[in-house]
Amino acid sequence: MLTIQNSIDLTQLNTLHLNSIANHYIQLASLEQLDEIASILTDYPRYFVLGGGSNLILPENYDGLVIHNQLKGTTFDDDSSGYKLVTAAAGEIWDDFVANCLANQAYGLENLSLIPGTVGASPVQNIGAYGVEVKDFIDYVTVYDFNLRQLTKLSNAECQFSYRNSYLKNKPQYLVVSVTFKLPTTAKLMISYGDIAKQMAMIDNPTARDLRACIIATRRSKLPDPAEIGNAGSFFHNPIIASVQAQELKQRFP
Numbered sequence: 001m002l003t004i005q006n007s008i009d010l011t012q013l014n015t016l017h018l019n020s021i022a023n024h025y026i027q028l029a030s031l032e033q034l035d036e037i038a039s040i041l042t043d044y045p046r047y048f049v050l051g052g053g054s055n056l057i058l059p060e061n062y063d064g065l066v067i068h069n070q071l072k073g074t075t076f077d078d079d080s081s082g083y084k085l086v087t088a089a090a091g092e093i094w095d096d097f098v099a100n101c102l103a104n105q106a107y108g109l110e111n112l113s114l115i116p117g118t119v120g121a122s123p124v125q126n127i128g129a130y131g132v133e134v135k136d137f138i139d140y141v142t143v144y145d146f147n148l149r150q151l152t153k154l155s156n157a158e159c160q161f162s163y164r165n166s167y168l169k170n171k172p173q174y175l176v177v178s179v180t181f182k183l184p185t186t187a188k189l190m191i192s193y194g195d196i197a198k199q200m201a202m203i204d205n206p207t208a209r210d211l212r213a214c215i216i217a218t219r220r221s222k223l224p225d226p227a228e229i230g231n232a233g234s235f236f237h238n239p240i241i242a243s244v245q246a247q248e249l250k251q252r253f254p
């Protein structure tokens with residue numbers, strides 16, 4: 001059953017804590033809701049999927065429908081060749097998911113610890129940090145296609161991952177439902193990156209848990225917690241604008 005709420009305050013749902021009101025808002029908590037949502041989109045030509053709100057600049061008023069992804073659940077399957085196939089629903093909190101993988105002896109995501117947001121957004125911009133990108137561990141992404149009204153699996157190659165980019169970016173017809181990762185059951189630590197290399201060199205026989213702790217401490221020393229001080233983290237892409245706009249900006253902010 002779909003409940004559409006009106007005039008919902010998104011201020012606490014984005015890490016910049018921008019004051020923003022959505023005219024219409026739905027919480028997506030089960031796959032059964034997807035067909036129903038697809039059927040009402042003709043009434044809401046403007047819509048977007050909201051995850052953790054850590055990579056968004058929201059307007060004061062969003063005159064459209066916000067689909068707030070809250071799909072939960074994670075499964076671990078041994079494929080008995082030294083890997084686990086781990087499928088996480090898109091609404092899982094990314095860092096909780098990384099911790100859960102470590103607790104289940106599924107390794108590789110340690111360097112991506114403490115990145116804010118949800119699992120579902122992770123392939124959209126191919127999140128990356130400290131020498132690792134999520135694409136290195138994604139087997140496939142399951143999306144719901146609002147145009148075709150069906151679930152579709154996109155292989156790693158079909159996602160066309162590149163630096164903080166993928167085929168999924170700016171494709172509003174796709175809602176990421178879950179992501180399936182292929183994670184080694186033996187840790188192979190990626191510790192050659194700048195500050196991390198120096199800190200890890202001080203630990204005898206470092207484990208994946210040591211690496212996660214090191215990444216978390218390093219990140220906390222560099223960026224405030226968005227829950228306390230609103231921030232957007234790092235900038236990965238420079239915005240591209242028309243030269244006329246660039247000249248206008250130069251004049252306004254010499």
Ligand SMILES: Cc1cc2nc3c(=O)[nH]c(=O)nc-3n(C[C@H](O)[C@H](O)[C@H](O)COP(=O)(O)OP(=O)(O)OC[C@H]3O[C@@H](n4cnc5c(N)ncnc54)[C@H](O)[C@@H]3O)c2cc1C
Nearest residue numbers: 049051052053054055117118120121127128175176232233
């Ligand atoms: C303090 C801080 C540090 C950060 N550090 C890093 C970093 O080290 N590396 C890095 O790569 N990024 C980093 N980021 C950026 C951000 O955390 C990631 O881009 C994250 O993946 C965004 O997830 P989210 O759930 O918050 O997405 P949102 O901000 O909610 O959404 C971002 C975009 O993805 C779309 N989207 C979200 N969920 C779905 C879905 N299920 N299906 C389809 N589209 C969807 C949205 O429509 C929107 O266009 C940082 C951000 C902050 C605030």
